Amino acid sequence: MTKLASVRATRFYGPASMKYECELANAVGYLLGTALVLIGVVFFLPGWNVPVGIWCLLIALVLIICVNVHDLYAQLAGFDFRIPLVTLDPQLALIEIAAPLVQAIGGLLFLVGFIFFLQITLGKLDSIDVAYVTNHAYSLVIAASAFWLLGSIHNAFQVYENTDTRVQFMQKTVSVPLLIANTLFLVASILSYETWTLPPIAKKAAVTAIWLAIVAAGLLLFSGIMNIIRVLEMREVDHTGGLLEPLRGGAQEELEHKRDEDEMLLDREKYAADVEEGSSYKQVVVTAENLDR
Template sequence: MVKLASARESRMYGPRLARNRAEYMNAGLYVFATIVLIGGFVAQLSNEPKSGLALLLIALLLIVVVNLHDLVAHLAGIDYRLPLMGFDTQLALVEFAVPVVQALGTSLSFLGILFLFIQEYKGSYGHFKLERHALNLLIAGPALWVLGSIHNSCQIYERANGHVQILQQSVHIPFLMGSLLFLVASILNIREQAGWNHHGLNLLGKTWVWIGIFGSLMFFIGGLTNVVKVFKMQQIDGVRLEKLRGGAQERLIGERDGHAPLILEEERRRKRIAEETRAAALPAQTPYKDVLVGQP
């Protein structure tokens, strides 16, 4: 449901201490948002379901903030130089696209809940189109969560440490399962409401609430594993993290230092091997002094 701390070494925005603090705050804020999300669904089963909608709105708003933080962090990691995405397709399709998709999906879910909250608050159910839009938004939002979660789980690692990859997948899987649960809940809910003349909070059936509780629990588990991952990644050496491919990392560091882009390690190695091969193929030359001594 959310793109959290990346396993990329490019996520190097700001001083190390400030960056670590921001990562912990980002992870902690998401865990808090999932707790509020669970509370919002549980409140739907109480005598004050309207308060549950307010909690859901707060939780979704916090999740949007977390996604925007990740988007800014990834862009700041490359000094907001979008052309660098041409050297690493995954940077554009995962680090950049996933936070955007997840933030958009969360915003659509936020609007769907907000429409129902406004209808319930006003107490007038004359705007049937608004309610129908709200139910459609509650499907579109989780659909984007699923798309982003699948996309996020398809990251390709070439140099990252295996431990880092395991930690990354331990976060992706709960988010994917939770997103699927929310999508199924919204689809089942709109099918349940077909043929019934329900309005306001009655449009959110018990099936949607209970599946939403389990989906929120999966997000909570994913948030906890993300806290563990952030802690572990702060303790390991940066060399064990994934680098930007295509020389983008070296180009970025070179531009930050004010130098020309560095030659790729593979290119340097190939050039060195070619020079050694060419030197070995040349015939051994006789020194000029030896030629003079050898004359009769």
């Protein structure tokens, strides 16, 4: 489980009057998701209730998919969905767009994989189909872990030019634990794959995978807490007039130029509408006067 941690000044999580509240709601949703992941993974320990753990993970995955889609929307809306601007600022494509997109895809793969596991655990499949579905479920989980790790790598390679060291430190307290956690998740998913021939080795690998996943989930929870602190820190930077990261390579200037052109066009259309409305009103008055005569 991972999410975008961006310090772009152009991010747009909601209406101007509620943009900080919407961004904070995004961070709280991510924190709840990480907490459910930790609870769910713990239930995979031997002797615990595995179906309950799977249900916790499914709810967490829905939350994380929504969070990443919201992150993607916030970045795209921040530059008015003007996709050609990514040619001027490659980081927009490689991080602000690619990271949440890759992470949302990983979340969807995890969701489908754990739905398969839930069906297997509840005994809703025929014995003939169990081996086939199990194989696909493990493959989906491994692929999803790889997508999350890729998203974490995207997230960790952000370039800073204007932000101070305090904001950069807060960024690293989110991105570095995410990178470590998703690496552990990938290792755990590979270890849990039922391809071990000797039963003692298979059992030891499965238990090791669960403990690795618990450590990874703990790191995710830590990153979720630090992400809320990071969002509050960026809010303070905005209020005190501090600098966050603008678009680069002339993209910020191009965006402002396009917005000015759009504003001028709207003003002209409004003026034309006002003139037309005034002419119509004048014509009605003249007609009424003629009728009175």
